[in-house]
Amino acid sequence: MKKIAIVGVGIHPFGRFGEKSYQQIGQEAVRMALKDANVAWKDIQVAYLSSQYLPSTAASRVLKPLGETGISLVDVEAACASGGVSVNIAMLAVQAEACDLALAVGVEKMPRGFMDPMMNFEKWQVQMGLSTNPSYWAMSARRHMHDYGTTEMHLAKVAYKNHKNSVDNPNSMYRKAFSIEEILASPIVCYPIHLLEICAPNEGAAAIILCPAEKAHKYTNKPIYIEACVHVVAAYSSDFRVPIESMSARIENPSPVTLASQKAYEKAGVGPMDMDLIELQDTDAFCELQIYENLGLCKKGESGKLIDDGTTDRNGRIPVNVSGGLISKGEPVGASHLGQIAEIVYHLRGQAGARQVANAKIGMAQVLGARGNCAVTILKR
Amino acid sequence: MTTSQPAAKGKRVAIRQDLFTTPLDDLNAVHLKGTKCNDCGEVFMGHVISCAHCGSESMKGIVFNDQGTLYTYSVIQYVPPGDYKGPKDPFIPFVEGLVELPDGIRIVAPVLDCDPKNARINMPLKLKVYDFFKDEEGNDVVAFCYVPA
Ligand SMILES: [Zn+2]
Numbered sequence: 001m002k003k004i005a006i007v008g009v010g011i012h013p014f015g016r017f018g019e020k021s022y023q024q025i026g027q028e029a030v031r032m033a034l035k036d037a038n039v040a041w042k043d044i045q046v047a048y049l050s051s052q053y054l055p056s057t058a059a060s061r062v063l064k065p066l067g068e069t070g071i072s073l074v075d076v077e078a079a080c081a082s083g084g085v086s087v088n089i090a091m092l093a094v095q096a097e098a099c100d101l102a103l104a105v106g107v108e109k110m111p112r113g114f115m116d117p118m119m120n121f122e123k124w125q126v127q128m129g130l131s132t133n134p135s136y137w138a139m140s141a142r143r144h145m146h147d148y149g150t151t152e153m154h155l156a157k158v159a160y161k162n163h164k165n166s167v168d169n170p171n172s173m174y175r176k177a178f179s180i181e182e183i184l185a186s187p188i189v190c191y192p193i194h195l196l197e198i199c200a201p202n203e204g205a206a207a208i209i210l211c212p213a214e215k216a217h218k219y220t221n222k223p224i225y226i227e228a229c230v231h232v233v234a235a236y237s238s239d240f241r242v243p244i245e246s247m248s249a250r251i252e253n254p255s256p257v258t259l260a261s262q263k264a265y266e267k268a269g270v271g272p273m274d275m276d277l278i279e280l281q282d283t284d285a286f287c288e289l290q291i292y293e294n295l296g297l298c299k300k301g302e303s304g305k306l307i308d309d310g311t312t313d314r315n316g317r318i319p320v321n322v323s324g325g326l327i328s329k330g331e332p333v334g335a336s337h338l339g340q341i342a343e344i345v346y347h348l349r350g351q352a353g354a355r356q357v358a359n360a361k362i363g364m365a366q367v368l369g370a371r372g373n374c375a376v377t378i379l380k381r
Numbered sequence: 382m383t384t385s386q387p388a389a390k391g392k393r394v395a396i397r398q399d400l401f402t403t404p405l406d407d408l409n410a411v412h413l414k415g416t417k418c419n420d421c422g423e424v425f426m427g428h429v430i431s432c433a434h435c436g437s438e439s440m441k442g443i444v445f446n447d448q449g450t451l452y453t454y455s456v457i458q459y460v461p462p463g464d465y466k467g468p469k470d471p472f473i474p475f476v477e478g479l480v481e482l483p484d485g486i487r488i489v490a491p492v493l494d495c496d497p498k499n500a501r502i503n504m505p506l507k508l509k510v511y512d513f514f515k516d517e518e519g520n521d522v523v524a525f526c527y528v529p530a
Contacts, residue, residue: 117463124397126463128513128524130489135455135477143453143479146502190455236423236434240479246426249452250485251434 002095005216005223006208006379008037009342014204014329015173017109022054022203026062026107029205029335033103037209037219041066044209045099048074048090050082050106051334053115062107080281080367082106083206083337084231084375090210091229100215105207106339108332115201120243120370134198134284136242138190141286145192148301150289152192156183157307158285159197159327165314166324168355171339173202173330197285202330206338208345222349227268227362227378232260234372242370256374257294257366264364264376265296272296275318276360277347279340281368282325291366292320314355322347322355337375340365348381391519393512399428401510402444405523411510413445413525415484424486446483447508449527454478456497466514466522467491476500480527494528505530 010032012025026049034041049059059073076086083106090102117131125131144150160180166172178186178196186196209219216223234241238253254262265271272295280295282288289303297318298306306312312320323329323343326336344363346352361381368374393405402412416425418432419439431438460472467473476492478500492506506527513524 115462117461121463122397123464124524125489126461127396127466127522128491128526129457129461129465129467129475130477130491131463131465132457132459132461132477135457136489138455139453139477139479142455143502146453188458190458245489247479247487248423248434248485249481249487250423 003213004091004094004210004226005213006226006341006345007211007216007219007223008033008039008209009345010034010036010207011171011339011342012205013171014202014332014335014339017203022058022107022109023062023065025109025203026105026205027066029107029207030063030066030103030105033207033209039101039209039219042069043101044069044071044103045101046072046090046093047103047105048076048086050076050086050104050338051108052077052079052082053108053110053333058107062105077334078231079371079373080331080333080336080369081231081373081375082334084229084367084377087208087337087341087377088229088231088375091226094210094212100211102210103207104210104338105205106335106337107205108334109203110201110332122243125243125245132190133242134190134193136240136244137284137287138193140240140290141192144286144290148304150304152184153180154289154304154307155192155197155285156180158282158288159183161307161313162282162321162325162327163196165322165355166328168353169324169329172324172328173200174328175324193284193286197327199283199326199331202332204330204332204335204339206335206342208338208341222381224345224348225380227270227380228264229375229377230260230263230267231373231375232256232263234374235259239372241372255294256372257291257368260374260376261295261366264378268378270362270378273318275362275364277319277322277344277357277363278366279321279323279325279343279363280366282321282327283331285327288320288325291368295366314357319357322357333369337365337367337377340367341377341379344379348379391515391521393523394516394520396513396522396524397427400426401523408510408512408523412447413508415443415445415486416440417443422485424484426486426488443484448530449480449482449506451492451500451502451504451506452479452481452487453502454492454500478506478527480506491526492528493526
């Protein structure tokens with residue numbers, strides 16, 4: 001397959017922006033990416049826009065005001081992995097030689113407060129009170145604690161690390177460090193998960209421009225190569241997550257994160273220990289620990305040890321969520337994976353400012369959400 | 382509140398189709414129904430026509446064991462979002478469990494009559510089928526939960 005390069009990135013910070021429309025938020029990210037690649041909107045030949053909570057035809061609503069060019073503008077949705085799918089198909093379009101310059105953009109402006117549970121759950125589940133998202137994450141966490149001795153302190157350390165990292169990220173929603181004591185004293189959302197250990201839905205956008213690797217130097221002297229971009233949906237009964245009603249007690253299939261990352265490692269010819277940085281789905285602090293294991297950063301049950309020994313600290317062997325992670329950035333679902341990719345691109349180009357991971361050459365982004373939708377992207381300079 | 386007023390005209394209806402054995406007259410005699418794959422043996426809640434594991438369409442109806450154990454759980458501290466039909470004023474925190482049945486399935490269900498402080502992984506549970514709320518037509522909507530055995 002033809003090698004693909006990212007030649008432009010743009011990001012609209014993640015947060016809450018009052019009356020600012022999703023169109024404006026998305027257009028800012030796109031304009032920034034266009035400028036970064038030294039191209040104009042009329043040069044883009046196909047565009048894929050990922051979102052989960054925007055109305056139908058969001059792609060044309062966001063992009064048509066940039067000017068009439070007659071290209072295909074496509075909406076993409078795959079829950080928290082939506083961005084992985086827009087990148088994946090933008091890449092395929094270039095690889096198929098259907099075009100030379102493709103845009104993938106993620107945009108989101110999510111409703112405040114709890115989202116309508118009927119979007120995910122069946123009516124009977126809602127009526128019976130089974131519609132509290134974090135409780136499913138909490139159930140996974142509690143079983144992990146029971147099986148492997150993971151503790152509340154392990155979770156708090158993840159949140160401590162990510163909040164601390166976010167202070168240096170101007171694109172993050174919360175940029176405030178908290179002590180372990182403050183984290184453990186924050187209200188319990190669902191034991192063992194505290195308020196300061198969980199991500200908030202919010203608003204934001206991020207965009208990338210892709211072209212064939214051999215043409216990248218026309219646009220940039222710092223092309224970043226997509227070594228792999230994989231989207232999977234969880235194998236049967238392999239992922240306990242909303243809105244699931246039951247799990248098999250007989251079969252243990254590999255998790256969607258395992259599945260997607262194994263495929264991505266194989267395509268890229270690398271392993272988890274080769275990464276200079278990783279941005280991953282810390283929907284809550286336990287989620288980050290579980291993903292350490294499923295990405296193969298450690299053995300099953302040993303993620304507590306990994307956070308204890310500092311491996312994933314900013315100055316550790318494999319820094320994880322140097323951006324501050326979802327816990328600090330918030331999760332504008334459709335934009336989340338594009339935001340991770342933008343972050344890694346900045347590090348690989350040496351443009352990440354105060355949070356720069358020194359001499360980063362290869363990085364990985366991972367997202368996971370409803371129905372086990374998971375995406376993993378590996379980038380290399 | 383629904384203190385002991387004489388029962389309205391309504392009948393009993395299930396909160397979810399194809400989940401309960403019938404009739405619903407004596408709730409103590411009602412069990413949960415499932416479907417088992419004749420090819421790979423996987424089990425599903427309610428009625429399904431194909432196996433989500435192996436794709437087989439050779440399926441048979443089964444009745445689940447009433448006994449289970451608590452595989453894991455969380456405590457619902459705040460009123461769940463959406464049209465929750467349990468007590469809201471005041472809201473009573475409850476245990477939400479993943480209940481493992483000997484049939485080879487784990488089911489997400491409320492675990493009631495159980496002080497959250499006393500919930501433990503692996504604790505024995507049993508099915509309880511009960512009148513949960515009255516719908517607009519005055520029917521008693523029947524739901525299920527698990528309670529300490
Ligand atoms: Zn089967």
